[in-house]
Amino acid sequence: MTRPTMEDVAARAGVSRALVSLVMRNSPKVSEHRRRAVLTAAAELGYQPHAMARSLASRTSNIVGVMVSDLRNPFFADVVEGMDEAARRAGLELILNTGRRSATRERTALESLLGFRPGGVILLSPVLPASAIRDAAARCPVVLVSRTSTSPAVDTVNDDGELGAALA
Structure with missing residues (x-):
């Protein structure tokens, strides 16, 4: 049909x-x-x-790609739920993929997400090489969660591990 x-x-x-x-x-x-x-x-x-056709016609995207490095990590489940709630309030849709903590698999997952021509990509604790992250940032905005970057084209979101340990 x-x-x-x-x-x-x-x-x-x-x-x-x-x-x-x-x-x-x-x-x-x-x-x-x-x-x-x-x-x-x-x-x-x-x-x-058709969301993809709409994105192509308008040259904008309401899609945000999310690459979760480890689906078994409960921290990431909470982060994704929070992102989903914030995205929906902003009129955005998340597309999720996983890298299984493998740089090769993560590269494939990231390329798949970029194929949707998203408005941005969020990478949760990737093990990808910095060069692959910089290459992705040349194609769309990239945010790293739980990983730092020296690239000015990549935004990061990290916790304060020392303060968290002291508070615990």
Whole structure:
């Protein structure tokens, strides 16, 4: 079964593809009558906007790639939950991948995430070489969590281990 397209929605609603696009982008330039017709047709067909196509057309992305180096680490689960909550409030979507604490696997995971043309990438405690992280930062914003970087193109988020140990 093929996924319904904007053209399918337009045909069902009796409008142009361009109008369907405006409705899906929540443009104020559409009358309420036409908006309802398009949304009804989309619901009847089970239409879902194609996130990648939208990103390419607008040259922006609401996707944030997250590479978790170790899915078994409960600290990372809490971090990802917090990122997901913050991302949703900001209208962003997370795509997760794992590197399994292997530089080779992490490089593959990072390339896969970059293939989505994300608005940014967050790397949780990667074991990747610094050069791979710098290369990724040349393609989109990169944030490292629980790892430092000397590159001015890479932001980092780290805890204060000494203070944490003293408080414990």
